[in-house]
Amino acid sequence: MSPAAQSENPDLKIAQAATLEPIGDIAARAGIPDEALIPYGRTKAKVDLRELARLRGDVEDSGEHRLVLVTAMSPTPAGEGKSTTTVGLADAFTLAGKRTMVALREPALGPIMGIKGGATGGGYAQVVPMEDINLHFTGDFHAIQIANNTLAALVDNHIQQGNELNIDPRRMQFKRVVDVNDRALRSLVIGLGGPTQGVPREDGFDIVVASEIMAILCLATDIHDLRQRIASVVVGFTYDREPVTVGDLKIEGAITLLLKNAIDPNLVQTLGGTPALVHGGPFANIAHGCNSLTATRLALGLSEVTVTEAGFGSDLGAEKFLDIKARYGNLKPDAVVVVATVRALKMHGGVAKADLGAEDIPAALEGTANLRRHVENIRKFGLEPVIALNRFPSDTEAELEAVLGWAKDNGFRAALSEVWAKGGAGAEDLAEQVMAAFDDGGDFHHLYDPAEGVEASLTTIATQIYGAERVEFEGKAAAKLRTLKKNGWDTLPVCVAKTQYSFSDDPAKLGAPSGHVLHVRDLVPKIGAGFVVALTGEIMTMPGLPKEPAALRMGVDEDGNAFGLF
């Protein structure tokens, strides 16, 4: 939630009032030739990946292409403003004369209709056209959904039409998805109605951002890598417990065909005129939580500074960016921004949401325990963190000074960020701190070596990043460890599905818990994506709608413009 949600929700109004540059001009400024641009309306375009191939040499052999990753402290209902900070920081680099690009995830429609409203930054730090990006955009999520669901239908059809591959309907692993928060689809029985209506089995739908196809699209280097990854997806197991892949079904070609445009990154702009690639959006718990690798690499090739974002806190999105995406994409970040707010610090310091309006410096300082853990986590990757203290209207000067003072006293780079109100001009100091950090953080390395096995990798993440004492494999997880080893999947990177609200697997444990046990209840091989998901706690892969969904306030006015979308 941006500060907008506190005041009068002017994000949509600011976005609608902005004069956007034609996308061809944005592309030209980014150095994208017109032949590589596929326009979607006047202010959106896809960039042809052949352009990326032409640029790839530049990306890999030059020190002029800086990569800044934006993460945050553990999220709270008070809001952090991570996308807002990412956009504002990029605009600050643009103001400073750097050729800059921003690379962000695409918003998912389900949450927009449910609770969030739009997800494209806020105030004067937004990517635009805000309405279009939040509603359908260039159709990537729709393509992923239908690719996912066509795949699922082809699997059930195989079972129905004789089941030559001997697939066990009780051991299916690939679910259907929708881009809707629809709790009634979490758990269902399909294939009812008799022998011509399919084979009855238990099933459930996930939201589209939880689809393995989404993760694959975001980690694939090109369409051929995409095809190979899709062929590797494990859809289930035979009655003999052997894995069945998409390749076994010979349908990877059709599924790739459905994604051939979706893999091209989408170009838009920020309110500050910075070219922005908004592409892909995997969940940051059940998946790796970053925009597409193709977009990040394109941005790197085209700019002096690329600012990108990973989902949730350093324990989730950033760890996965650095251990999964950076590994598959051969990326080397130069600095990491950790977004914090006084409000979130106060909540981690024990203040209830209803009481956030009152100044409470001791609570804010108490909450720095959470922020400290995130900052120190980043240093474990050999990178220099910079704290961005994202100003909210309700913050007092004394609170802001106290937090910045704490950072200084502890030797952490920090800067006040006022991008919501001021755009790029509100992050000049932050941009300077980030540039200084470029020189300090030259020792990037991954946290663990997947070759040591999933158990070792998980233990390293849990103890080093979460502050846990150890990992316990409960229920199915112990047996699944054996399955991983048997099938040669034990040396894949690990993607932990954990609550975003706590370093532990208990969302109620705010601050910086330590000495706890990480309970792993299942291990799910996502061979196409190239990681093993470790499920901890209760992870929701299909959210529900609230009693008063955001949809109730949305509509189209007499002139055909959106309202209620913020």
Next chain:
Amino acid sequence: MSPAAQSENPDLKIAQAATLEPIGDIAARAGIPDEALIPYGRTKAKVDLRELARLRGDVEDSGEHRLVLVTAMSPTPAGEGKSTTTVGLADAFTLAGKRTMVALREPALGPIMGIKGGATGGGYAQVVPMEDINLHFTGDFHAIQIANNTLAALVDNHIQQGNELNIDPRRMQFKRVVDVNDRALRSLVIGLGGPTQGVPREDGFDIVVASEIMAILCLATDIHDLRQRIASVVVGFTYDREPVTVGDLKIEGAITLLLKNAIDPNLVQTLGGTPALVHGGPFANIAHGCNSLTATRLALGLSEVTVTEAGFGSDLGAEKFLDIKARYGNLKPDAVVVVATVRALKMHGGVAKADLGAEDIPAALEGTANLRRHVENIRKFGLEPVIALNRFPSDTEAELEAVLGWAKDNGFRAALSEVWAKGGAGAEDLAEQVMAAFDDGGDFHHLYDPAEGVEASLTTIATQIYGAERVEFEGKAAAKLRTLKKNGWDTLPVCVAKTQYSFSDDPAKLGAPSGHVLHVRDLVPKIGAGFVVALTGEIMTMPGLPKEPAALRMGVDEDGNAFGLF
């Protein structure tokens, strides 16, 4: 199926080899100003509806805007080539120097992946870019799907969150949809897993072309009409059997917002350079089976001749075009083309599909009974039909001559159409016959007056068009007649869901059956769309996949081009 399916499937190759004009040039030739054009890539665009409003006066006050409807005899597995004929005829008008536009339905992805391959015409009579139109296009079907499913999720959420409207979960009427042929979703139980997972109930998914939202989008005159129609959708009934509408749930704004771009018609081109509007695609049995009203009206306003198509035969798509779409859109067709093939005639004359290769003039003449009924049906609307005999490679000259001779002897206009092989040049004679028919068919009228009630309307359609003796209301249908009357829905037009293979409700009765009884087993109010669906026989609203789905042969080659899509 086009003749391509008989030979070497060169449709995709022909389409890929074509040099397309930039969509801006096509728009300029059609008289669409650049400001009203929203490009989607270089060869597709949406046309802003405000442009339609500017043109509406022209549409209504001039005789220079001719509307040609293309329908067909009862479909058989032998194929008819109705879209191919529609496109080729339009190109023939273009060749003849007429300002021409073609208005077609968008293809649905589910059938493409299942049996059909692409659905954009064939040979040298195609709309292009063929790959894009068949795969996602401008995202309309995806938008309809998510609008439909967001609506459904909001309804189930209402029930879950206290059910203030007292909705009876056993009397729900609005289903979720996917654009996938997925039989396993036909019949299922949702909401399982306990009190936080929703309210368990029986449900089922339809394919997206069967969605009432699809029908609404295709009958709405503008976005405000769209909103009102969505508000009128009956989602189910209360425990007191009172209808519950989308308006009662106050969610019509959000659903309209999700469709605000989808309502704009899509502009592409034919291989002959004719501007083509390809927009919307409701089923021709459970819904009315025509492209959007907005596209048809835009085409009419911009051209001297508009060629459009309705699904299946004269008994389904054409009857609904003339009684439903023409009524809501105030359209007055000038001529109707009835597509026939020797192969289909032979099947209606009793020849099995495997034996179609052999010349069989008696069977072809026997099959003209089916064609005669369709042609005579068109005259019942005061319109002059023209038979287009669509040539297939296996047809013999003697067979073609026999059928054309039969037409001449019976006083029916007819012409050989060779558009698959020759493009517009293959329909010069057909175009001339159609122009001659303009002068003969000046007495267009609807078949029935909805004010007389659903029972009377149905009886008129069944006896006049289907050759039935009478209508029987079975099972739920009799009770539903009373529900319609009670709720004031009895004076809506009727949309019959009937097998496309026969004039009767029994798909095995080929030719021209008469004296049969039309069995109506249910009546479903589609108040948003503005019609009552009469269900007869077994109507499938969710197809299944065959044992060897078309998807198995599809893919993307080394250069990123599609293959296997025809």
